[in-house]
Amino acid sequence: MRTSAATRRSRRFRLTAGAVTLAAAGALAVGVPAAQAGPGNGNGNGNGPGAGHPGPGLDLQILAINDLHGALEPPEGSGGQVTHEHADGSTETLTAGGIEYLATGLREARKGHQRSVTVAAGDLVGATPLLSGLFHDEPTIEALNQLKMDVAGVGNHEFDEGWEELIRLQEGGCHPVDGCYADDRTFDGADFPYLAANVVHEDTGEPVLAPYTVQNIKGVKVGFIGVTLEGTADIVTQEGIEGLEFLDEAETINRYTAELAAQGVNAVIALIHEGGYPANPAYNADCDAGADGISGPIVEIARTIDPGVDALITGHTHQPYVCTIPDPDGNDRLVTSAASNGRLFTELTMRYDPRTKDIVRTSVEGTNRVVHRDQKPARDLTRLIDYWNELAAPVAGAPIGYISEDIPGRGAGTPEFPLGDLIADAQLAHAIELEGSADLALMNPGGVRADLVYAASGDEGDGVVTYGEGFTVQPFSNTVNLLSLTGEQLLQVLREQVSGPNAAAPKILQPSAGLSYTLDLTRSGADRIVADTVRLDGEPIEDGRTYRIAVNSFLAGGGDGFPTLAEGTDPRVGNDDMRVLADYLLAHSSPENPLAAPAADRITVIQ
Incomplete structure (x- = not known):
């Protein structure tokens, strides 16, 4: 027995x-x-x-x-x-x-x-x-x-x-x-x-x-x-x-x-x-x-x-x-x-x-x-779920934004995906709010745990994003951190996506609007990042210039095989990443003007 x-x-x-x-x-x-x-x-x-x-x-x-x-x-x-x-x-x-x-x-x-x-x-x-x-x-x-x-x-x-x-x-x-x-x-x-x-x-x-x-x-x-x-x-x-x-x-x-x-x-x-x-x-x-x-x-x-x-x-x-x-x-x-x-x-x-x-x-x-x-x-499992849902309801059901279509996460099956770009944009907006200016944000793909789905779940209504759904996407309670890197260091971070610990299984950081480059998957190692194509707001990255970057606290510590991020200077700790996403959705969407999925066209991929 x-x-x-x-x-x-x-x-x-x-x-x-x-x-x-x-x-x-x-x-x-x-x-x-x-x-x-x-x-x-x-x-x-x-x-x-x-x-x-x-x-x-x-x-x-x-x-x-x-x-x-x-x-x-x-x-x-x-x-x-x-x-x-x-x-x-x-x-x-x-x-x-x-x-x-x-x-x-x-x-x-x-x-x-x-x-x-x-x-x-x-x-x-x-x-x-x-x-x-x-x-x-x-x-x-x-x-x-x-x-x-x-x-x-x-x-x-x-x-x-x-x-x-x-x-x-x-x-x-x-x-x-x-x-x-x-x-x-x-x-x-x-x-x-x-x-x-x-x-x-x-x-x-x-x-x-x-x-x-x-x-x-x-x-x-x-x-x-x-x-x-x-x-x-x-x-x-x-x-x-x-x-x-x-x-x-x-x-x-x-x-x-x-x-x-x-x-x-x-x-x-x-x-x-x-x-x-x-x-x-x-x-x-x-x-x-x-x-x-x-x-x-x-x-x-x-x-x-x-x-x-x-x-x-x-x-x-x-x-x-x-x-x-x-x-x-x-x-x-x-x-x-x-x-x-x-x-x-x-x-x-x-x-x-x-x-x-x-x-x-x-x-x-x-x-x-x-x-x-x-x-x-x-x-018996239904009863267990109902019990915990009742305790969670006051928090889980609160609306935090509105979308006009599905916004896919890693399930999109592409190196860059719409929800990753959306989160990066939210973190850049938070950085600008904190300091008045910032250059870019990068989001690790593994930190995006689900899609944002347009179809209603429960009683919320189609297109409504609830706090519970947002938490499912970003459940780690990381903070959004700001740090400074030289242009040379920034290029090294991009290379670390496809080299070192990430050579066999690349981890493509999701970029905020304004950052663009070509990822050539027909090459090997760090060469897959085509350095002369990297642009910020249309301008080449300058090795000696200092760039202000927003990343989550996990990446800021060098997580996911990005040790160069841990070398960043002038650190500043911002808000919880889930709160940042919620604030961005509330500021950029409404029932009358729901948010569409970003085009996910910031990285040009050659396969």
């Missing part, structure tokens, strides 16, 4: 480098109903329902999500869509996601499976919509408890409010500043362990949370090791991770795989918050390890991880894939990711051999399942 939450919490949630052992009996189940089941990955390692299980042993099911980002309500815009590929190669867009529907999908998938475990590969919280973010993500943890999450690895966004806040989410208790949100309600923390094998204290080398857990699933012992990307320190606010070190993913997993083997645990699954980029973005596309299959950091990590690890459940890139990548012995091993925002979950099935106490590698199959919104929502 599943142990009680209180018993599990008292046994698990101490800060330790040792293993945390859980007893968790999976719910009974058979896969997703035929109407929900999509095809497998088509490469012989995930052929969907009905595929055979070679070898002796016991059936085991693993259900996995990643990068939920507190998306409790059905996400809007591109963040709530997935691409389905038909047999003839044509595609269609499906709407998906919402924790009520995710709970239903997981519960249906468990039926008929005597041994089932539900896991996650990081970023369950952080960068969350207002419904969760306003309450420091307590609603998301409570939702995950209700859908019976068994174990989760940490991601970089678990550190958005600092590692001590992550410990609070694990162990429970009122927020140290905001307190508890209702007199009759106590936050008990996560009923599942967060794993952080490669996140250690600099002074002791010990993990801040348990590095692994052993799930005993009706006699089947499986070890789960959780790691976040080694580069987490480069993409989170430094204050929140002071005193921590982030170790190499593969080396850490290999260390604990050996430790588990010494305990007689040979069945091992890695939860890795680092991912890849499939050549085909459809969630059900064929994917393999070849040049046209998947690229990105996870490929080399997978090729380096000990062959004793039986499957890799990954995340971070928000992409859907079920691929095979050879392990160091040259044998195929499944690597999966379920996109983001709860739009998909991955179902892995496999056989466990009691004689070897290991998973039969050739039996491992994986399929990404769509979280359809035409299924019945889980009532």
Whole structure:
């Protein structure tokens, strides 16, 4: 039987480098109903329902999500869509996601499976919509408890409010500043362990949370090791991770795989918050390890991880894939990711051999399942959402602006996108208001978390932008900071978009009106920024001139691989970035004159 939450919490949630052992009996189940089941990955390692299980042993099911980002309500815009590929190669867009529907999908998938475990590969919280973010993500943890999450690895966004806040989410208790949100309600923390094998204290080398857990699933012992990307320190606010070190993913997993083997645990699954980029973005596309299959950091990590690890459940890139990548012995091993925002979950099935106490590698199959919104929502999750919505309503429903059309964010799929330009314009306007003049603003693309959608949500009316929607776009509570750079430094910042840590996966800063240049993606490295095309208000950048620039506080600290921004002089801290966006929308739009999407034509892209 599943142990009680209180018993599990008292046994698990101490800060330790040792293993945390859980007893968790999976719910009974058979896969997703035929109407929900999509095809497998088509490469012989995930052929969907009905595929055979070679070898002796016991059936085991693993259900996995990643990068939920507190998306409790059905996400809007591109963040709530997935691409389905038909047999003839044509595609269609499906709407998906919402924790009520995710709970239903997981519960249906468990039926008929005597041994089932539900896991996650990081970023369950952080960068969350207002419904969760306003309450420091307590609603998301409570939702995950209700859908019976068994174990989760940490991601970089678990550190958005600092590692001590992550410990609070694990162990429970009122927020140290905001307190508890209702007199009759106590936050008990996560009923599942967060794993952080490669996140250690600099002074002791010990993990801040348990590095692994052993799930005993009706006699089947499986070890789960959780790691976040080694580069987490480069993409989170430094204050929140002071005193921590982030170790190499593969080396850490290999260390604990050996430790588990010494305990007689040979069945091992890695939860890795680092991912890849499939050549085909459809969630059900064929994917393999070849040049046209998947690229990105996870490929080399997978090729380096000990062959004793039986499957890799990954995340971070928000992409859907079920691929095979050879392990160091040259044998195929499944690597999966379920996109983001709860739009998909991955179902892995496999056989466990009691004689070897290991998973039969050739039996491992994986399929990404769509979280359809035409299924019945889980009532208990609906009640939870309603509770938190009632608390959030006074803040969430306030109008902050009006738009005449959708204003796409990163979902536009282009290096420059309209919502990024809009935010940069808002930050430049704020800088000018503070100081009387400023030259430009730059916005990091990863800080734009959703689209602004024209269609009404709830009772707000078409084109109305509410505070809750704005918060979903900019949930980090950064400040807008001003700093001075020379022209030479400004050009170096632009080059850092496509070089150094950002060479493989460029991070194109969204520019305010007046800045223009050519981005030539046929070139390599820093040369992709065509220097002699960079203009500000039509004039070339002068190396020796000083420019006043607005960026958010994350970028001002050198975040996202922009160390030159941290060299800026004469710093000044402005208002909260969400407040800046709201002020700009209120000043530049009305019901009679709604704001249109910027043209996103400030960067000329050559591909």
